[in-house]
Structure formats: structure tokens, C-alpha cells
Amino acid sequence: MxxxxxxxxxxxxxxxxxxxxxxxxxxxGMPLLTACGGSDSGKREGATSGKAADKLIPTYVPSTVAKPDIPSKNGSSAGYTGKVDLAALATSVPKKLGTGAPLEIMSPLWGTPPKPGCAYYKALDAAAGTKVTWQNQDGNTYGQKLGAILASSSIPDMVVVPDWELVGKIGNAVTAKFMDLGPYLQGDKVKKYPNLAAIPSDSWRMGIFGGSLRGIPMPTAPASFVMPYYRKDIFDxxxxxxxxxxxxxxxxxxxxxxxxxxxxxxxxxxxxxxxxxxxxxxxxxxxxxxxxxxxxxxxxxxxxxxxxxxxxxxxxxxxxxxxxxxxxxxxxxxxxxxxxxxxxxxxxxxxxxxxxxxxxxxxxxxxxxxxxxxxxxxxSSPANIWSMIREGASKETVENALAAADFAAAPYGTKERMLVDYGVEGTHYTVKGGVPVKNDQGNSEVINAWTMLAAPAPYFAHPDFPDVARKQAEWQQRMGAFMKKTSTYGMKVIEPARYANLASQHEQLQIDYVRGNKKLSDVQAAISTWKSSGGDKLRDWYKELLDKNGSGN
Missing domain, CATH: 3.40.190.10 (Periplasmic binding protein-like II)
Incomplete structure (x- = not known):
């Protein structure tokens, strides 16, 4: 649940x-205690928020490329309901920021990975000035691979880290194995990468790990709630x-x-x-x-x-x-x-x-x-997926990684966004009635790889079904009107490692209870055990954290 x-x-x-x-x-989902802290010395655990966080994050410079038909409201994503003039797409990356130096990136991927050197990868590298070797891993078992890589001495130049994998020792490794991006992105330095500068500040705050800006975020609209869908045709x-x-x-x-x-x-x-x-x-x-x-x-x-x-x-x-x-x-x-x-x-x-x-x-x-x-x-959390650059990477490697992320974060209505989402016209898609439609090659090559590196401010846009984008945005606006923020909203909290797996059994217990395989007393007993086994002590830890950092709401 x-x-x-x-x-x-x-x-x-x-x-x-x-x-x-x-x-x-x-x-x-069910908030399992993702105990992702470092040593108990406190060097890597805790959170950074408020004015302290403001000093670490990039200056926010919103994009003015394409004005949404439905602006963000009540924490919703923006909505685009009109057809984009594909012949008049804007340019968000006026010059290649990459130098063409080799760059290894590990990312989760759901589906069949595209072949190395495919037309899609070649087109993106040519446009961004990069030379990426993708180490795509099965998204269903990504945590195992991520843990193994971070425990080794051989880490790819750039690694995508989802929040749901920050369990056990992985959170500790994140603060130890990935570099502080502040020297490249803090404050006005980000303006070299305008698409990254257009990522909302709340999302950047979630990229602060161990007191340093380590994660390039994929922004999330605060009103991104799970939706209960129904068959309207059958209801009618x-x-x-x-x-x-x-x-x-x-x-x-x-x-x-x-x-x-x-x-x-x-x-x-x-x-x-x-x-x-x-x-x-x-x-x-x-x-x-x-x-x-x-x-x-x-x-x-x-x-x-x-x-x-x-x-x-x-x-x-x-x-x-x-x-x-x-x-x-x-x-x-x-x-x-x-x-x-x-x-x-x-x-x-x-x-x-x-x-x-x-x-x-x-x-x-x-x-x-x-x-x-x-x-x-x-x-919702303002971000829960990040791309990170390994500690010790050369300046050229860092700049090429940031060039790739900046390209991936291109806003709607740009040539860069079109290339990331659809590939090359004639190769990966054709235009029918002013709407891009992927062909078989597009469906097999243009899948989540580049989109994992970064993303623009949240939006909905479906040129083939614009009414769906409108409904999505309006639904979030309605629901966002009833939205509150928790006390830890906007904080990337790194919990002490000693509380790892404290609540690891709760999700399975919930699954069993609602299906009639466990009793309510079993759930209540598990809650009591959680408290006595460290939950109450973790509460004290959070009290100190909130006293120090202030509440997120």
C-alpha cells in the first residue's frame, strides 16, 4: 500500500x-526506511536545506522557448495541447558543448537495449558533441548491478541512480563515489548549460547528498499522484x-x-x-x-x-x-x-x-x-532519479557528461527535445498530419537511455492525442488544490546506516494482510517491533534533523 x-x-x-x-x-510508495547513510560519524548522513541548500544549487533561469497552453498550477505539470510546428522548432543548445571525448554511462533500461552504434546513438552524439558508450542494465535488477559497481574500484564516468535503489550501503557509496558538481553548476556557473539552469530549484535541492551537489535531477511535479483509472466507455x-x-x-x-x-x-x-x-x-x-x-x-x-x-x-x-x-x-x-x-x-x-x-x-x-x-x-518528491559523475573524473569527462545532461534536459518545442524523444526523421519516425509517428526502428532504438540523464521542468504533451495532455494537466491541478507537504519535503535525507532495513518487512506484510493472509494484529505487532527495534530512536534522530534544518512544509 x-x-x-x-x-x-x-x-x-x-x-x-x-x-x-x-x-x-x-x-x-510505502515509505520503507531507505537507510542510506554513511558512517555514524555523521559526515555523510542528514540533510541540507534552507539557506544552506540555496548556496549549493544552480541559479534558476526558466526556459522561455515554448509557452504552455496550460501553465503549471497547484504543483501540476504544464500542458501543451497544440501541435508544434516541426519546421520551426527552437534551438536550446546553440553550440555543441561536448568535445567528443569518450564517456561511459551506466543506466537502467526497461526493454531490449539498442545496439551499440545504432543510428539513434550516433545522431545524439553528433548533435551534442559527445561519444557515449552506454552500459544499459536491466531496470528490474538494477539495484544489484548498482551495488556491485559501487563496491568495486571500476565505476563508469556517469551513473544513473534512482531513489528506490538507495537502500543498504548504496546511499553510503553515493556520497563517497560521486563528485561534487558545485564547481561546475553552483550559482551562475550553470548558465553555461541553459537547459540545466531551467530545472526548478526544488528538484536541484534533492540532488544534495552528503552536503554537496552530486545529483543532476529528473524533475517531478509535486502533484504527481497515482491515478485511479476507470473505463469510462463501460461506465457510460x-x-x-x-x-x-x-x-x-x-x-x-x-x-x-x-x-x-x-x-x-x-x-x-x-x-x-x-x-x-x-x-x-x-x-x-x-x-x-x-x-x-x-x-x-x-x-x-x-x-x-x-x-x-x-x-x-x-x-x-x-x-x-x-x-x-x-x-x-x-x-x-x-x-x-x-x-x-x-x-x-x-x-x-x-x-x-x-x-x-x-x-x-x-x-x-x-x-x-x-x-x-x-x-x-x-x-511528491521534486526529484527521485539522478545522474551522477564519478569522483576523480577529469575536467573534460565532467564537461562532456554535463553537455550530455544539458542536451537531455532540452525543453518541449526544441530541436534537441525532438531528437531525444523521436530520433531522426525518416530513420526513426515520419510526420503524419503534422504529428511525428515512430516506425519500428524508432520503437527499438529510441527508448529510455538519453532520457535518463536529465529532464526539463515537468510537462504533458501528446501531439497525436492533445486532449489527453489537457486532461492529465487539469487532473493534477484539481488534485493539487488539496495537496500538503510533509515536514521533510524537498530534503534528500541520508539516514544513519545503523537503521538500514529497519522496516524492510512492512511492504510484504501489507501485501499479505490485504489479501487475507495475515491478521491486523500482525501488522500492529510489526509496528510495535519497528518502534522498539530502532524506530523510536530514529524519530529522535529526525527531530534533531528538523530542529537543525527546519521543516519542509
Missing amino acids: TLNAASSGPSRRSFLASTAVATAAVAG KKGYSVPKSADEFLSWAKDATSAKAKVWACGDMSWVAGSIFGAFPGWNIGDDGKLRYGIEQPEYLEGLEWSRKLFDAGVVHPDDKARSGDAGQRFTAGQILVYVSDASAWYMKTAEQAKANPDFQIEAMDIFGADGGNPTLYA
């Missing part, structure tokens, strides 16, 4: 979803009303489920249960002034209990209960009428079904409060 899970931009779940390899793991056909409370949802689900007809109301809803019941992720100081961890709040258990009611009522598809197969495919097949995913699914499912099922309509329900009132939602 996620506690008000945010889709965290290009999270592990969104990358998996984009390659139709959905799994149960979600970045920004059946005359269903969209539920407005937890009880209404359960009642509707019982009516909509027909095992005989092989139709179930929903998939596993525990990913959005925390949002419905108003649970917060991580650590937060409540209205009563007390600091609590997510699993200690009543709303956490209430969300779990509601999720279990859905399983007990038989309204969840059996394969979701067994955690097998792909819920997204069950959704498009009409076997489930509601499923939970991130914002990317809105476009992907629409595009996927456009020809196969013209009647298919996907919409996202507004997240409702459990009692039918307004929800209480908590902001």
Missing part, C-alpha cells in the same frame, strides 16, 4: 508500465456513477463484479488507498506537534483495512490477488473496470487502443476523501 503515493515522474513503475512489464513495486454503457467515497466504491464494486462474466470491479487498489484516507508518506509533524512515521498514523491502518475489504468482497481480479500478469492488460480487456497506475498510463492506453478498440475510453477518477469529502494529499 502506498501512503498517498505520488507517481514520482519517471518512476520505476512508469518505466515498467511503458514497456508493459508492470510490477508491484512503485517508487514513492452500464450507467455507473463514479464513486465519491470509500463506502460508495465498495458498494459499486460489488454491483459491477460478475465472476461468471469474468468481470471484476478493480485491480489492487492499495496503491491509492493512502491517498483516499489521507495518510502521509515518510516522516511528518502533525497538527498536534508530534513527529510520526507513516506506519504510525491511524489513516495508514484505515487504508489497509479498506483495501482488504475489497479483496474479501471478491471484487478484485484473482490475478491481482495472486500478483500475476499485467493489470493494465486486464483493464484494456475489460476484465477489470478500475486500475491504478501513474500519469503515463493515460496516454499509453489511449494510443494503444486507438485502433484496436475505437470505443475504448480511459479517464482518471478524482481522488475522493474516504468519507466523501475532499482528500488530503501529500506532495
